[in-house]
Amino acid sequence: MITAGGEPTSSSGPWLRIGTERRPVDRIREQGLRGAAALRSLGVSSGDAVATLLKNDFPFIELSLAAQHIGAYLTPINWHNSAPELEYILVNSQARFLLAHMDLLDAPGLSLPPNLHLATCASAGTEPGPHPVHGGVGDWSEWIARFAPDQSPPVPPVGSMIYTSGTTGRPKAVRRAPPTPEEARANFAHYAHVYGARPFLDRGEAMVAMAPGPLYHAAPNAWSNFFLRCDASVVIETKFDAERLLATIEAERVTHLLVVPTMFALLLQLPEEVRKRYDMSSLRFVMHGAAPCAPHLKKAMIDWWGPVIFEHYGGTETGALTFCGSEEWLSHPGTVGRVLDDARVAVLDAAGQQCPAGSTGQIYGRRMLFPDFTYVGDDEKRRGSERGGLITLGDVGHMDEDGYLYLTGRNSDVIISGGVNIYPAEIEAAIMAIPGVVDCAVIGIPDDAFGESVAAIIQPDASARLDPDELKRILRTKIAGYKVPKSFVFQPDMPREDSGKVFKGKLREPYWRNAARQI
Incomplete structure (x- = not known):
């Protein structure tokens, strides 16, 4: 068999396909072991950070396997980040090594730390060009080809150290203990x-x-x-x-x-x-x-x-906390599942007391036998995320009488209008059920009388003719009147991450840019 890239691949054994090209996993693993030997030659070892500035590509997986083998933390950087965000992450993570697609290094004003080793590769569909001299390593594939596969026993992988997008402040990363x-x-x-x-x-x-x-x-x-x-x-x-x-x-x-x-x-x-x-x-x-x-x-x-659709709730800090199959969900629509056997979950009020079933509070949880973590360079945030040994991811929700957990939204998304907490997730679900709506995001915008008012940003179907008054009428039959958005904005698309998630921060920013107070 010949891949789209013109290289032969084995007809047996597991394979890795990225885009239209397929390669044998054995070959990828060998590249990872060569990468491990190459990293060791630079003095990179267990506990160090190695970073990527890559789109989805084979070198990403090869470096990931190399880092796992020697116990280094892989730090993938969102390639949409600005030059200051990229520089901050490289410095904050103390990355020893960066593997980047050459075209992503063209960010205006980008200055890499002087002690950073750099390897590069060409993005799919781009012509290889001259490699930056910084770090003196050159092309990733050519560089690791000089090394025999590392023969040392692998260490238990520490996982990736991934930074948030930083839309509400400095990006942060979870660094888990080995x-x-x-x-x-x-x-x-x-x-x-x-x-x-x-x-x-x-x-x-x-x-x-x-x-x-x-x-x-x-x-x-x-x-x-x-x-x-x-x-x-x-x-x-x-x-x-x-x-x-x-x-x-x-x-x-x-x-x-x-x-x-x-x-x-x-x-x-x-x-x-x-x-x-x-x-x-x-x-x-x-x-x-x-x-x-x-x-x-x-x-x-x-x-x-x-009935092949499953759901879990959790995060990088906690691992998965709940789990739900299709049949369970159909009998408890909207749930994110019941607590897993190896986890604990509590819904707590502002005083830290357990909320009764059906009452909304902040969700805290933890998995047993899951290594502890810290937020890199932010011990105060780490301490503030914990209560009674449990960790919050910033989500709010409730537990029902049967022990099923439901998400209402995120603390950072809560709209406080006239002193009342309004959670966008319920409103968004009601709007999404209306014919002609492709996607929507509900946000709080400045309101002189109430502090914030509810606004719905809607991406309509190209053929839809949505009327705000009709939307309000429909929503009043589904949700409480005070939750119905006061204003509707229609736009042909939403600002999205590559995963498809909507950047709510970018939707809020124009409304709050010149406000007398900030949320």
Whole structure:
């Protein structure tokens, strides 16, 4: 077989596909071991940070495997970041090494730290050019080819050290302590369950796992690396496209898929004849998380793909805390699941007391046998995130009488209007259920009388004619009157991350730029 890149690949054994090119996993692992030897030659060792400024590409995975082998922290940088954000992350993480696509180093005013070793590679579709002299390493593939694969025993992987996008201040990163052997075993067993791999591993069945999102995000990064450790074949998209996703699932017989709720919305926007064109019968486990999912979207996806859709709630700091299959969700619409056996979750009020069932509060949780963490350079934030040994991710929600957790929104998204807390997730779900709405985001904007008022930013279908008064009438039949947005803004698209998530900070910024107070 010949890949799109013109190189032969094995017809047996697991493979890695990125974009349209496929390579044997054994070859990728060998490159990772060569990379480990190359990093050691620079003095990079366990506990050091190595950074990437890369789009989804094979060198990203090769460096990730190299870092895992020697116990270094991989620090993927969002390549949309500004030059000051990039410089801050490189300095704050104390990165010893950076691997970058050459075209991403063209950010105006970018100045790299003087003690940083730099390797580069060409982005897909771009012509290789002269490599920056900084660090003296040169082209990644040419450089690591000079080294024999590292023969030292691997150390327990410490995982990635991923920075937030920094939309509400300086980017922050979670640095987890190296796991003990017991913690490493427990962590693998945990994700084997949460990622739906355990039945396949027990039966020795082949898996094909797909991640359509950018590898600089925590979930696609962890998902891809986990399935590579399981000897599965892995498909990584270079950019999300709804119909191409369906075509790839059919062509590669994908069994495990990771998505975010926005992708559900875009998939369901496809014409019915397009959706029916592709065979989805290979799918056994579709995981989503990262943001609340509008119930009507999830119900429509279960109707389309069957009871193969699962959900978990958690974060980089805590790991997965809850888990929910399709049948459970259908009997408890809107839930993110029940607490996993190896986790604790509590919903607490402002005084730190447990909220009764059905009452909204801040969500705290922790997994047992999960290595502790710190926020790099921000011990105060780390201390402020903990209560009674449990950690908050900044989310609010409630638990029902059956022990199912529901997300209401994020503390940072709460709209305080006239002294009343209003949570956008419920309003967004109601708006998304209205025909003609492709996507929406509910934000608080300045209001002289009430402090903030509720505004809905809506991306309509191209053929839709949405009227604000009619939207208000519909919403009053679904949610309390004080939650109905006072204003509606229609725009053809939303500012999004590569994963599809909406940048709410960018939507708020024009309204609050010249306000007398800031939220």
